[in-house]
Amino acid sequence: xxxxxxxxxxxxxxxxxxxxxxxxxxxxxxxxxxxxxxxxxxxxxxxxxxxxxxxxxxxxxxxxxxxxxxxxxxxxxxxxxxxxxxxxxxxxxxxxxxxxxxxxxxxxxxxxxxxxxxxxxxxxxxxxxxxxxxxxxxxxxxxxxxxxxxxxxxxxxxxxxxxxxxxxxxxxxxxxxxxxxxxxxxxxxxxxxxxxxxxxxxxxxxxxxxxxxxxxxxxxxxxxxxxxxxxxxxxxxxxxxxxxxxxxxxxxxxxxxxxxxxxxxxxxxxxxxxxxxxxxxxxxxx
Amino acid sequence: xxxxxxxxxxxxxxxxxxxxxxxxxxxxxxxxxxxxxxxxxxxxxxxxxxxxxxxxxxxxxxxxxxxxxxxxxxxxxxxxxxxxxxxxxxxxxxxxxxxxxxxxxxxxxxxxxxxxxxxxxxxxxxxxxxxxxxxxxxxxxxxxxxxxxxxxxxxxxxxxxxxxxxxxxxxxxxxxxxxxxxxxxxxxxxxxxxxxxxxxxxxxxxxxxxxxxxxxxxxxxxxxxxxxxxxxxxxxxxxxxxxxxxxxxxxxxxxxxxxxxxxxxxxxxxxxxxxxxxxxxxxxxx
Numbered sequence: 001x002x003x004x005x006x007x008x009x010x011x012x013x014x015x016x017x018x019x020x021x022x023x024x025x026x027x028x029x030x031x032x033x034x035x036x037x038x039x040x041x042x043x044x045x046x047x048x049x050x051x052x053x054x055x056x057x058x059x060x061x062x063x064x065x066x067x068x069x070x071x072x073x074x075x076x077x078x079x080x081x082x083x084x085x086x087x088x089x090x091x092x093x094x095x096x097x098x099x100x101x102x103x104x105x106x107x108x109x110x111x112x113x114x115x116x117x118x119x120x121x122x123x124x125x126x127x128x129x130x131x132x133x134x135x136x137x138x139x140x141x142x143x144x145x146x147x148x149x150x151x152x153x154x155x156x157x158x159x160x161x162x163x164x165x166x167x168x169x170x171x172x173x174x175x176x177x178x179x180x181x182x183x184x185x186x187x188x189x190x191x192x193x194x195x196x197x198x199x200x201x202x203x204x205x206x207x208x209x210x211x212x213x214x215x216x217x218x219x220x221x222x223x224x225x226x227x228x229x230x231x232x233x234x235x236x237x238x239x240x241x242x243x244x245x246x247x248x249x250x251x252x253x254x255x256x257x258x259x260x261x262x263x264x265x266x267x268x269x270x271x272x273x274x275x276x277x278x279x280x281x282x283x284x285x286x
Numbered sequence: 287x288x289x290x291x292x293x294x295x296x297x298x299x300x301x302x303x304x305x306x307x308x309x310x311x312x313x314x315x316x317x318x319x320x321x322x323x324x325x326x327x328x329x330x331x332x333x334x335x336x337x338x339x340x341x342x343x344x345x346x347x348x349x350x351x352x353x354x355x356x357x358x359x360x361x362x363x364x365x366x367x368x369x370x371x372x373x374x375x376x377x378x379x380x381x382x383x384x385x386x387x388x389x390x391x392x393x394x395x396x397x398x399x400x401x402x403x404x405x406x407x408x409x410x411x412x413x414x415x416x417x418x419x420x421x422x423x424x425x426x427x428x429x430x431x432x433x434x435x436x437x438x439x440x441x442x443x444x445x446x447x448x449x450x451x452x453x454x455x456x457x458x459x460x461x462x463x464x465x466x467x468x469x470x471x472x473x474x475x476x477x478x479x480x481x482x483x484x485x486x487x488x489x490x491x492x493x494x495x496x497x498x499x500x501x502x503x504x505x506x507x508x509x510x511x512x513x514x515x516x517x518x519x520x521x522x523x524x525x526x527x528x529x530x531x532x533x534x535x536x537x538x539x540x541x542x543x544x545x546x547x548x549x550x551x552x553x554x555x556x557x558x559x560x561x562x563x564x565x566x567x568x569x570x571x572x
Contacts, residue, residue, distance in 0.1 A: 026424040071425075101427035138312040139357075139429065141387035 016080040018115055019088065021046070021095075022107035023075045024271060028142045028251070029102060032068040033075065042066070042103055046077065049098040053091060054081050063117045063258040064124055067210070069250030071143065074125075074257035074271035078117040106271065115260070123187060123265075125203045125256040128216040128248065130223075133196025144197065145216075145252035151223030153193035159222040159229035160189040160200065163215065163236070170239035172218070174210035174247070182239075184208060191219065198223070201256075214241075216248035302366040304401055305374065307332070307381075308393035309361045310557060314428045314537070315388060319352040319361065328352070328389060332363065335384040339377060340367050349403045349544040350410055353496070355536030357429065360411075360543035360557035364403040392557065401546070409473060409551075411489045411542040414502040414534065416509075419482025430483065431502075431538035437509030439479035445508040445515035446486065449475040449501065449522070456525035458504070460496035460533070468525070470494060477505065484509070487542075500527075502534035 023046065031039035035047065047060045063076040086094065088108040095105045114120075131144040132151045166185040173182050188203040200219060202212050218235065221227040227245065235244050259265045309332065317325035321333065333346045349362040372380065374394040381391045400406075417430040418437045449472055456468040474489040486505060488498050504521065507513040513531065521530050545551045 024424055026427075096421055101422065102424045104421045104424050106421055135382055135390045135392055136387065138310055138388045138390050141312075143425065 015113070016082050017084070018078055018080050018111050018113050019091065020107070020109045020111040020115060020117070021077045021079070021105055022269075022271070023077065024073050024104050024106055025071060025075065026102040026142065027066060027069050027071045030068065032070065033062050033064065033066040033072075042072075042075075043077070045099060045103055046095070046105075047079075049095050050079060050091075052098060053086075053094045054083055056082065061117045063121050064207075064255045066253075066255050067213075067250050070253045070255065072255040074269065075255055076117045076121075076258045076260075076269075078111065078115060117258075120260050121205070121258050122261060123203055123205055123259040124207065125188075125201065125258075125265075126207070126212045127254045127256050128200040128202075128212060129252045129254070130198040130200070130216075130220065131196055132198065132223075142251060143254075145220075145249045147220065147223070149224055151198060151220065152225060153191055153198055153223065155225075155229050156198070156200070156219045156223045157191040159219055159227075159232045160191045160215075162229070162233050163189040167236050168239055169208055169211055169236070171235050171241055171244045172211050172214035173208045173241060174214065175241070177209035179206075179208050182208060184211070189215075210247055213248045213250065213253060214244060216252070217245045220248060221245040301399070302368050303370070304364055304366050304397050304399050305377065306393070306395045306397040306401060306403070307363045307365070307391055308555075308557070309363065310359050310390050310392055311357060311361065312388040312428065313352060313355050313357045316354065318354040318356065319348050319350065319358075328358075328361075329363070331385060331389055332381070332391070333365075335381050336365060336377075338384060339372075339380045340369055342368065347403045349407050350493075350541045352539075352541050353499075353536050356539045356541065358541040360555065361541055362403045362407070362544045362546075362555075364397065364401060403544075406546050407491070407544050408547060409489055409491055409545040410493065411474075411487065411544075411551075412493070412498045413540045413542050414486040414488075414498060415538045415540070416484040416486070416502075416506065417482055418484065418509075428537060429540075431506075431535045433506065433509070435510055437484060437506065438511060439477055439484055439509065441511075441515050442484070442486070442505045442509045443477040445505055445513075445518045446475040446477045446501075448515070448519050453522050454525055455494055455497055455522070457521050457527055457530045458497050458500035459494045459527055460500065461527070463495035465492075465494050468494060470497070475501075496533055499534045499536065499539060500530060502538070503531045506534060507531040 025042050030042050033042045035041050035044040043060050043062055047058050050058045058079050060077050060079045066072055088110060092105050092108040129144045130147055132147040136146045164186050168182050169184050170182040184204055186204050190201050192199050200216055222229050257265050257269055257271055259269055311328050316328050319328045321327050321330045329346050329348055333344050336344045344365050346363050346365045352358055374396060378391050378394040415430045416433055418433040422432045452471040454468050455470050459468050470490055470492060472490050474487060476487050478485050486502055508515050543551050543555055543557055545555055
């Protein structure tokens with residue numbers, strides 16, 4: 001019988017269980033997803049909780065390396081364990097009791113050994129939230145970037161639709177990005193206004209470093225009337241980061257969901273939608 | 287011509303302007319509304335910002351002295367100033383640029399000299415939010431009390447309706463409450479479920495210290511099935527705090543609005559309702 005750190009292994013199984021974790025987090029107080037020496041990271045917290053629960057060293061792989069201050073509704077990660085217990089539901093309950101309330105594990109499942117949270121991802125959805133009302137409600141201050149100026153959402157939507165499809169995104173690529181190619185395909189690029197809230201949505205198999213926030217920064221300039229919607233195509237063609245507007249702040253960004261197959265997200269992959277209420281109105285969600 | 291701290295006064299007016307402030311705040315990081323030596327309070331922050339803006343000492347009176355960790359959508363306060371400028375809209379803008387994002391001033395108006403935020407209040411509305419879903423979304427963690435057990439909202443609503451009207455609330459009165467009488471009249475006491483969110487609403491001209499949280503604590507016990515709804519009336523009749531369940535945590539409590547006249551709240555008194563969105567669904571609010 002194998003033994004790892006005093007944990008009994010299944011002699012029949014002789015293999016590791018691969019666990020898929022689905023997570024939501026408020027990124028405000030973390031130095032991003034990725035573990036970094038001396039910094040409090042989301043992955044670091046989850047890894048530490050898993051190690052405490054399963055009593056052996058854990059290697060945790062996440063689908064998207066969200067930056068400091070970026071939030072997630074549906075981050076996906078995987079980790080291997082030689083243990084046969086506890087069951088996934090008990091691991092989820094154990095993790096949520098060990099983790100700070102800013103990180104919640106909303107799903108734990110055993111998956112095939114070839115499932116890979118990062119390399120298996122087919123589509124990632126991000127959203128960027130902008131608030132252009134006269135005052136930003138304190139309860140939303142951690143989740144929205146605030147524009148003091150009213151934004152032209154229709155112009156932003158036109159500009160966003162011009163980014164759909166396959167392009168060289170050099171103009172929206174952060175310094176230090178290690179991607180081998182600046183070409184990416186946007187499956188969806190849209191802007192919708194809901195009262196004082198503007199929601200920019202981008203979906204792609206892969207994004208370049210800071211790409212969503214750089215696109216958001218450019219679309220905000222379009223919304224302010226400082227950049228013509230048609231100019232965005234020229235900015236793309238210029239393939240020059242220096243010509244494009246500044247990166248938008250991290251706090252408005254959410255990793256919404258990650259898909260591991262073609263077509264729309266399955267119900268299991270779509271993060272649960274909480275009921276949210278402020279003021280007099282309460283909103284139920286299907 | 288009078289002069290206060292170097293500010294010019296209106297020689298015609300010869301009187302002070304009374305300003306009414308309407309405020310929303312996230313109480314998580316404050317030691318309550320009321321100023322306390324050595325503690326960070328909401329009133330302290332607002333007073334300090336007003337003094338910086340108007341350049342003279344300010345006495346700030348709030349409608350409700352919310353406890354540490356309690357939030358507000360529609361707190362009301364008043365303060366006097368001998369200045370004739372800046373205009374209310376500029377004071378609002380100035381305050382919001384000086385205050386932390388957890389405190390927002392959503393209205394500043396000149397009011398009659400006999401307006402009193404505390405003694406003039408005719409009705410205060412509080413709400414207490416409880417979440418009984420399997421996991422509490424990180425974005426709501428600061429605003430809901432979480433029950434690990436599913437709650438019977440119908441039983442809670444029945445129990446709440448039994449509290450409507452005029453009663454001796456000694457059983458729900460905190461130690462150290464300095465009110466001269468424990469008798470209060472609840473204009474509204476209701477419980478509604480919206481998905482995993484339960485909203486307890488209480489309205490009254492005046493509340494005893496910790497009364498809303500003590501009533502919430504008792505209703506949660508009803509929801510858990512540990513206290514029969516009909517027993518709540520007996521608890522009231524007992525006039526004994528020791529027999530009633532524990533005080534519910536501060537984080538679920540919101541001061542919703544304060545009214546200064548008979549009848550329903552006016553549009554000016556009703557706090558604006560932000561659009562809130564998490565997950566895939568965005569909710570517009572009238």
